[in-house]
Amino acid sequence: MALELRGITKRFPTVVANDDVSVSVEAGEIVALLGENGAGKTTLMNILYGLYSPDEGEVVVDGTELQLSNPSASIAAGIGMVHQHFMLVPVFTVAENVILGLEPLKSLDWIDKRAAHDLVKEVSDRYNLAVDPDAMVEDLPVGVQQRVEIIKVLVRDARYIIFDEPTAVLTPQEVEEFFEIVRGLQRDGKGVVFISHKLSEALKIADRIVVLRDGKSVGEADPATATREHLAELMVGRPVLLTVEKETANPGQIVLSVEQLAVLDDRAHLTVDGVSFEVRAGEIVGIAGVQGNGQTELVETITGLRPSLAGRILLDGIDITDHSPREIHRIGVAHVPEDRQESGLVLDFTIAENMVLDAYYDQPYSRGFRMDWDAATEASQRLVDEYDVRTTRVDVPVSNLSGGNQQKVIVAREFDRDVRLVIASQPTRGVDVGSIEYIHAQIVEQRDMGAAVFIVSSELDEVMALSDRVLVMFKGRIVAEFDPASATKGEIGLAMLGSGGAVE
Amino acid sequence: MAPLSDLTTEPVGDAGPSSPNGEPPNGPPGMMDRITGVGEGAGRALLVPALALLLALIVGAVIIMVTDVDAWRRMGEDPGGALGDMVTGVWVAFRELFQGAFGSVRAISETLFTASPLILAGLAVSVGFRTGLFNIGARGQMFIGGLFALWVGLHVELPAFLHIPLALIAAIIGGGLWGGLAGFLKARTGAHEVITTIMLNFIAAFFVLYVLKTSLFQEQGSDLPQSAPILESARLPTLFGAQYRINISFLIALAAVFFVEWLLFRSTIGFEFRAAGFSPSASAYAGMNVAFLYTTVMFISGALAGLAGATMTLGLPPYTVTSNFPGTIGFDAIALALLGRSHPYGVLWSGLLFGALIAGGRTMQAAAGVSVDLVIVMQALIIIFIAAPKLVRAIFRLKPTEVEPTQLTKGWG
Numbered sequence: 083m084a085l086e087l088r089g090i091t092k093r094f095p096t097v098v099a100n101d102d103v104s105v106s107v108e109a110g111e112i113v114a115l116l117g118e119n120g121a122g123k124t125t126l127m128n129i130l131y132g133l134y135s136p137d138e139g140e141v142v143v144d145g146t147e148l149q150l151s152n153p154s155a156s157i158a159a160g161i162g163m164v165h166q167h168f169m170l171v172p173v174f175t176v177a178e179n180v181i182l183g184l185e186p187l188k189s190l191d192w193i194d195k196r197a198a199h200d201l202v203k204e205v206s207d208r209y210n211l212a213v214d215p216d217a218m219v220e221d222l223p224v225g226v227q228q229r230v231e232i233i234k235v236l237v238r239d240a241r242y243i244i245f246d247e248p249t250a251v252l253t254p255q256e257v258e259e260f261f262e263i264v265r266g267l268q269r270d271g272k273g274v275v276f277i278s279h280k281l282s283e284a285l286k287i288a289d290r291i292v293v294l295r296d297g298k299s300v301g302e303a304d305p306a307t308a309t310r311e312h313l314a315e316l317m318v319g320r321p322v323l324l325t326v327e328k329e330t331a332n333p334g335q336i337v338l339s340v341e342q343l344a345v346l347d348d349r350a351h352l353t354v355d356g357v358s359f360e361v362r363a364g365e366i367v368g369i370a371g372v373q374g375n376g377q378t379e380l381v382e383t384i385t386g387l388r389p390s391l392a393g394r395i396l397l398d399g400i401d402i403t404d405h406s407p408r409e410i411h412r413i414g415v416a417h418v419p420e421d422r423q424e425s426g427l428v429l430d431f432t433i434a435e436n437m438v439l440d441a442y443y444d445q446p447y448s449r450g451f452r453m454d455w456d457a458a459t460e461a462s463q464r465l466v467d468e469y470d471v472r473t474t475r476v477d478v479p480v481s482n483l484s485g486g487n488q489q490k491v492i493v494a495r496e497f498d499r500d501v502r503l504v505i506a507s508q509p510t511r512g513v514d515v516g517s518i519e520y521i522h523a524q525i526v527e528q529r530d531m532g533a534a535v536f537i538v539s540s541e542l543d544e545v546m547a548l549s550d551r552v553l554v555m556f557k558g559r560i561v562a563e564f565d566p567a568s569a570t571k572g573e574i575g576l577a578m579l580g581s582g583g584a585v586e
Numbered sequence: 587m588a589p590l591s592d593l594t595t596e597p598v599g600d601a602g603p604s605s606p607n608g609e610p611p612n613g614p615p616g617m618m619d620r621i622t623g624v625g626e627g628a629g630r631a632l633l634v635p636a637l638a639l640l641l642a643l644i645v646g647a648v649i650i651m652v653t654d655v656d657a658w659r660r661m662g663e664d665p666g667g668a669l670g671d672m673v674t675g676v677w678v679a680f681r682e683l684f685q686g687a688f689g690s691v692r693a694i695s696e697t698l699f700t701a702s703p704l705i706l707a708g709l710a711v712s713v714g715f716r717t718g719l720f721n722i723g724a725r726g727q728m729f730i731g732g733l734f735a736l737w738v739g740l741h742v743e744l745p746a747f748l749h750i751p752l753a754l755i756a757a758i759i760g761g762g763l764w765g766g767l768a769g770f771l772k773a774r775t776g777a778h779e780v781i782t783t784i785m786l787n788f789i790a791a792f793f794v795l796y797v798l799k800t801s802l803f804q805e806q807g808s809d810l811p812q813s814a815p816i817l818e819s820a821r822l823p824t825l826f827g828a829q830y831r832i833n834i835s836f837l838i839a840l841a842a843v844f845f846v847e848w849l850l851f852r853s854t855i856g857f858e859f860r861a862a863g864f865s866p867s868a869s870a871y872a873g874m875n876v877a878f879l880y881t882t883v884m885f886i887s888g889a890l891a892g893l894a895g896a897t898m899t900l901g902l903p904p905y906t907v908t909s910n911f912p913g914t915i916g917f918d919a920i921a922l923a924l925l926g927r928s929h930p931y932g933v934l935w936s937g938l939l940f941g942a943l944i945a946g947g948r949t950m951q952a953a954a955g956v957s958v959d960l961v962i963v964m965q966a967l968i969i970i971f972i973a974a975p976k977l978v979r980a981i982f983r984l985k986p987t988e989v990e991p992t993q994l995t996k997g998w999g
Contacts, residue, residue, distance in 0.1 A: 387870060408873030417871070425871040430864045435857070440872040442857055451853045 083109040083144055085130075085161065085242040085273055090139035092125055099125040100136070101297040107242060107273040112264060114276045114288035114305075118317055118514040119484045122297040123277050127244055131163050132156040143242070162240025164231045166247040172220035176213055177202045180234050205233050209266050225256035232263065242273040249283055250512065254372060254542070254575075261287050279317070279514060281310045281324075282543075293317055318516045328526045331550035334363035336399075337534035338384070338503050343393035345379045353379045355558035356393070361503070366525070366535040368549030368566075370542055371578055376558040377538045378420055381507050384536075385417045386410045397503060411440055414502035416528075418492055418509050420538070422485075426492045429481040433473060434462040436480045437495050469494035470520060486517025493524055504528050504535040510544060522548060542571060542578070556580045635925055635932075637978050638971035639939070642964045647676045649963065650956055679954040683961075686949020687942035693949070695830035701941025702835040702901075703728075706894035707915050708922030708933040709846050710765075710887045714779075715928040716850055717883040718863035723768055723783025724891040725916025726790035731761030731892020732899040733794055736813060736907050739820035739900055740803065746819040753820050754838070754896055761892015762885040764790060769884025773877035779884070787916070795909045805906070813907040822901035835897035839937070842890060846930040849886070859883050891916070921969045940965060 086106040092099045100122045107113040117123045128134045130141065132150035140147050143159045150156050156163070170179050177198040186197040202215035211229045219227060228248065235243055245264075249257045264274055264287060278284055284291050284305070291303040293316040301316045314322040338361040345354035354376040361367045369377055382388035384395055386407040395403045402410055411417070419426045427436050438447045438458045446457040462476040471490045473483060480488055489510070497504070506525060510518040525548060529535045539545050545552055546566045554562040554577040562577040651657075651672040660668040687697050707724045714721035734756040742752060768786060771777040797803055798811040805814040822833040850856040862869040862879045869876050898911045922940060926932025947961035971978050978984075 406873060407871065411873055419871055424865070425867040428861050428865045428868045431861070439861065439868065443854055448854045451855065453852050453854055453857055455852070 083241075083273075084142075085144075085275075086142040087126065087130065088140050088142060090126065090129060090136045090141075092122075092129060092134060092136050098297050100129070102139070103294065103297070103299045104139075105275075105292050105299065107275050109241065109273050110268055110271045112268055112274045112276060112287055112289050114278060114284035114291045115294065116278060116281070116284050116291055116313060116317060117294035118279055118516070119486065119512075120296075120514075121294040121317070123294055124246065125297075126294070127163065127246055127275075127277060130156065130161060130244060157238050157240070160239060160241040162235030162238060162243045164228065164235060164243065164245045164248060166250060168227050168231050170219045170227060170230060172218075174219060175215065176217050176219060176222075176230050176233075177215040179219055179230055180215075180237055184238070201237060202233060205236050209236065209263065209270070211263065223256075224251050225259065228252070228256075228260065229263065232267075240272070242275070243267060244275040244277065246277045247279070248276065249278065249280065254540070254578075257283070281313050281317075281515075284313070285310065295319055314515050318514075320516075322515055323519050324515075326522045326526060326547040329530070331365040331529065333365040333550070334532065336360050337363050337397065338536060339394075339396040339399075340384065341394045341396070343380070343383065343395065344391040345376070345383045345388060346391055347376075347379055352391070353558050354383065357555075357558070357560055358393075359553055359560060361534040361536050363502075363532050363534050364529055365550045366529050366537060366548055367551045367553060368545035369536075369538045369553050369555050370545045370574055371538075371540075371555035373540045375555050377555055378507070380555070381417075381420065381505055381538055384410075385415065385505060408440075408443075414500055416496035416499075416501045416504045416533075418489075418496055418504075418506035420507035420511075422488055422492055427480050427488060430479055432478060433466065433471070433476040433480050433483070433491060434459050436491055437462040437465055437476070439495065441495075441499075465494040465498055466491075468498075469524075484514065485512045486514040486521075489513050489521060490517060493521055497524060497528060501528060501531075501533045504533050505537075506535070507538045508540065509537060510539075510541075542574060546571065546574070554578055634975045634978055635927070635936070635968075635972055637982055638925075638968045641971050641978065641981065642967040643680075645967050646960055646964045647680070649960060650676045650679050675954070675956075679950050679956040679960075682950040682953040682956075683943070683946035685946070685953075687946030689949075691826075692830060693945065695826065695832040696945035696948075697938065697942045698836045699831045699833070699941075700945045701937045702839040703894040703897045703915050704918055704922055704940050705839040705934055705937035706835075706842055706897065707891050707919030708926060708937050709842055709930060710761075710890035710894065711919045711923035712926065712928040712930065712933050713846060713850065713859065713883055713890070714887045715923055716863050717859040717879065718866070719769070719772075719880065719883065719887075720780050721765065721768070721783055721884065721887050721891075722780055722920065723765060723786050723888070723916075724894070724919040725912050726783065726787035727761040727764045727888040727891035728895030728898070728912040728916050729787075729790035729794045730764040730895070731757035731888070732895025732907070732911055733797065734760030734892070735820075735896035736803065736816065736899040739816035740814060742820075743817065744819060746823070749817070749819040750822065750834075750900070753900055754893065757892040757896035758889040759892075761895060762889035765888015765891065766881055766885035768888075769881040772884075773880045779880075791910075794911075798907070798909050803907075811909040815905045816900065816907075820900055821905055822897065831903065833897075833901045835901045838893060838897065840934075842893065843930045843934045846890070850930070855879075855882070891919070894919075918965070921965060924969060924972055 084106050088104050090100050090103045103122070103126060105113070105115065105126070115123050125134065129136050130150070132152045132155050135151065141150055142148070143161070148155070148159050150159065171182065177195065180202050181198045186194040188194045199215045202213065206213045211233065213226060213229050213233060219230060222230070248260060252260060264276070267274055276284065276287060285308065288305050291305055291308065291313065292299060293301045293303065293313065295317060303313060310324055314324060341358050343354055343357045344352060347353035357380060359367070371377055379388055383390050386405050386409070389404055394401055397413060397415070402413070423429055428439065442448055442453065447454055459476060466473060466476055469490050471483070471487050471494065473487065480491060483491070504525065509525065510521055513521065525535060525537070537545065537548055549566050552564040552566050552569065552574060553560050554564070554574060556578060557580065561580065564574055654672050654675050657668040657671040657675065686693050688694055707728065710724050710727065711721050735753040738753040738756045742749060744752065764786060768779050768782040771782050772779050795811055798813055803813045805812060822835055824830060824833045826832060850860060858869065858874045858879050861872065861874060862876050866876050894915060895912060899907045918940060922933055922936045925936035943961045943965060947958040950956050951958040
């Protein structure tokens with residue numbers, strides 16, 4: 083009983099996305115498919131899901147070779163897929179979403195809602211998913227929406243379940259709950275493929291790890307014996323520094339000072355509730371916290387994107403509260419935004435256009451109303467070289483770049499000027515291991531050149547590795563401060579959940 | 587038609603599986619982008635419209651054949667002769683269409699004269715598309731812009747070299763305010779521009795109908811909603827004498843094409859327009875004032891449509907203005923922007939194409955007896971084929987991009 087991919091090769095006009103890749107998963111086994119963005123993981127999974135047909139190789143399910151020409155064929159073969167971006171109708175209930183496409187009918191083609199409800203309830207109870215069949219999907223947190231996707235797959239009798247980057251959208255607690263669910267599936271005899279680029283998660287959940295690089299399968303590892311360093315080297319193809327190398331901080335004068343700041347979120351709830359802290363020149367202050375505790379709104383308010391309700395923000399002693407994003411940018415605030423594809427970049431614009439996205443109105447990129455594209459192209463070319471953005475040209479859409487290279491475009495744009503304060507939100511989310519190393523080094527360099535650095539990340543490891551001081555945010559307040567050199571992950575983790583830790 | 591497949595080589599920047607990281611790109615383009623063609627590579631942008639035109643001509647030929655009543659009557663006794671008549675009918679119709687569009691100096695004059703307001707209005711819709719706005723209100727903006735110009739043309743007495751510019755400026759202001767109003771409403775209240783511009787169209791149309799019957803505009807002694815003739819000094823001068831209708835409106839349209847090209851691609855505010863069109867949140871992050879941009883671009887869009895209206899009130903012999911002077915141009919403009927992929931040069935070429943079809947269609951009706959409505963059918967077919975690129979690719983058996991991701995839940999926003 084196994085799902086096997088044998089010698090899969092898939093070529094695209096300019097690239098071989100999969101080159102003789104063989105992977106298999108047995109019933110009751112969890113296999114992690116590890117690789118950087120662009121290593122060919124998603125192509126492989128799209129072949130399994132019938133979206134692409136391979137140029138060479140075969141897909142074998144329980145000993146039978148199959149031609150998967152469309153998703154229905156995959157589903158019929160017992161393959162289920164939980165996509166990174168959920169395929170749910172937001173205004174339908176959970177039960178309605180689950181039965182979409184295989185509606186149980188009563189006479190006169192009435193949909194049997196009772197049966198649908200019971201079906202979802204039964205599956206939810208059996209696997210301990212705790213999903214209310216009558217809840218509206220748009221009202222559910224992301225973690226629960228993911229469980230709805232899992233129920234959809236289970237209801238369709240999947241024996242092999244593929245998760246594409248399942249933890250990318252989850253909070254740390256949701257990740258724990260998700261792992262429990264996956265273990266439950268395993269106990270029930272399902273074969274699970276877990277696609278990820280996160281080393282620690284693969285080591286934690288998998289029975290076996292397969293590493294892809296540049297479309298080839300470059301090795302298998304046993305999580306019991308493999309180390310993070312070894313896996314990272316397999317993924318990237320060279321030794322990678324997983325910790326951040328930095329000297330002891332040498333804090334200078336206060337650069338950013340936030341005093342009793344209060345902010346409302348989009349639904350007019352108080353989401354930042356009297357926050358005060360300082361960041362000095364030459365130090366990195368990190369905010370740890372579960373996402374949704376006010377960090378996003380805090381950063382938006384400091385950078386001028388969201389109005390404050392009360393309190394003050396000072397930069398070098400000057401009040402910048404509720405100044406426009408442009409004014410704040412111009413006095414030397416570099417902002418790496420939380421969602422690079424949504425707000426950090428215009429994906430349809432070229433690299434050059436993105437490089438001048440927040441400086442186009444100044445010389446040398448423009449004079450009066452006239453853009454100087456030659457100057458912009460020239461500067462972009464220099465920045466691309468200097469900041470190691472992997473591209474041959476700057477006049478191609480930035481959407482052609484991998485996540486890591488997109489983030490380097492933003493880092494280049496924001497850091498290549500006199501910076502007093504760096505604000506970086508989720509600076510390495512969805513970024514490959516090699517680029518993470520590079521971006522971290524750039525942030526530390528800004529600190530060493532005398533900038534004040536303020537980072538927000540939902541990855542506790544990242545906050546601890548980068549920061550000289552760690553503040554913990556919970557329900558809109560700063561509830562604790564730690565020295566990352568002496569604090570443990572457990573202590574900070576507890577404070578993130580609202581208990582323990584010394585209140586500032 | 588096999589050689590056409592050579593043209594499918596996708597340009598750099600096309601969001602296909604050829605992206606360098608070998609994985610599908612980050613999500614499909616938005617519905618709006620796919621309709622308007624904003625964000626497409628150049629090669630592909632030309633291919634589909636060209637094929638759409640070809641298909642429209644083929645379907646047009648079929649329509650001419652199946653509506654050839656005389657030939658059908660003979661089909662029983664002499665099928666060969668009847669078919670021959672049909673083919674001859676198509677040949678004659680298309681020959682006259684071409685003759686009427688390009689066959690003589692007069693034909694070319696008619697084509698360019700007809701194209702001018704189409705180009706201006708098409709540009710109006712295009713700048714909206716580029717900023718992510720669906721300006722359905724070119725018609726209303728033509729009404730108001732044209733009316734402002736008409737008032738200046740009737741009541742201000744100046745030498746021509748001052749009178750005409752003043753009337754055109756009045757049109758820019760009138761159309762601009764009417765369009766800017768919709769932009770302002772969107773920026774301040776979030777009212778969707780599709781709704782507001784449609785409603786403003788009605789208001790403008792009935793307002794013009796009303797004022798044309800007031801003494802301010804109406805000809806003395808007339809009871810029709812029709813203006814008095816505008817003063818000689820406000821009439822747009824013809825380029826090659828009075829026997830040809832082509833006038834300086836064509837030069838205005840050409841200037842507008844270059845202006846819009848400069849505006850969108852070489853000016854700072856055009857950079858902001860395009861950024862806001864692709865990603866309002868990234869524009870806000872970059873310190874742009876998106877609400878201000880919506881108002882500004884709708885003013886510019888309205889101003890271009892207003893100019894189109896002015897060419898109808900100041901440039902159309904006998905220089906009296908009736909209550910439906912924009913005709914269907916306000917809506918043809920949307921089709922033009924789609925056909926021209928919202929690029930000013932694209933709009934120029936598609937405006938010339940539509941101008942040729944309309945001008946040629948008049949000759950075709952007169953000389954070949956095929957209704958001018960066929961031209962409207964062909965225009966509509968072109969748009970349908972452009973809106974359904976998959977259909978065109980299927981008909982010509984072009985290699986599709988392997989997986990066109992299914993659009994799930996994104997609307998016009």
